[in-house]
Amino acid sequence: MIAVDTNILVYAHRGDSAFHDVARGRLRELAEGRAAWALPWPCVHEFIGIVTHPRIYRTPTPLARAIDQVDAWLESPRVQLLAESGEHWPALAPLLRAARVAGPQVHDARIAALCLQHGVHELWTADRDFGRFAPLRTVNPLVTAG
Numbered sequence: 001m002i003a004v005d006t007n008i009l010v011y012a013h014r015g016d017s018a019f020h021d022v023a024r025g026r027l028r029e030l031a032e033g034r035a036a037w038a039l040p041w042p043c044v045h046e047f048i049g050i051v052t053h054p055r056i057y058r059t060p061t062p063l064a065r066a067i068d069q070v071d072a073w074l075e076s077p078r079v080q081l082l083a084e085s086g087e088h089w090p091a092l093a094p095l096l097r098a099a100r101v102a103g104p105q106v107h108d109a110r111i112a113a114l115c116l117q118h119g120v121h122e123l124w125t126a127d128r129d130f131g132r133f134a135p136l137r138t139v140n141p142l143v144t145a146g
Contacts, residue, residue, distance in 0.1 A: 002030060003038040003082065003115045005125035006046040008141060013051055013061065013069050019142050026141040031076040040082040040114045042107065044070055082114040091117040099132040112136045
């Protein structure tokens with residue numbers, strides 16, 4: 001299963017992104033494909049926070065439109081939402097220790113742990129920081145498109 005990180009969601013949504021067309025195309029492949037794919041809840045939350053933020057975008061996405069976008073992704077029959085369970089801490093703690101995570105990196109470790117906990121074999125992200133979580137394979141779909 002492939003999971004999608006926040007940055008790919010933002011690029012796919014924001015028409016003013018230099019990566020918009022390729023990100024939107026790759027996300028469409030997942031949403032319309034036959035294989036299961038996943039959205040970690042923290043990435044959904046972060047997506048809404050980023051695209052609606054007036055300090056990030058001169059013209060931020062209106063909240064209603066951001067919510068509509070998430071609703072559209074959730075209409076994909078094969079999408080799964082990744083959430084914490086009782087097994088989350090046993091997945092997260094070793095990642096924190098092994099990567100010597102501190103500060104904002106905890107957020108990335110949380111996403112990595114969710115992916116590993118739910119059997120994700122690949123995280124699509126443009127964030128190279130995920131490389132510190134060795135058990136999780138990361139792919140930048142913006143450079144490996146096609």
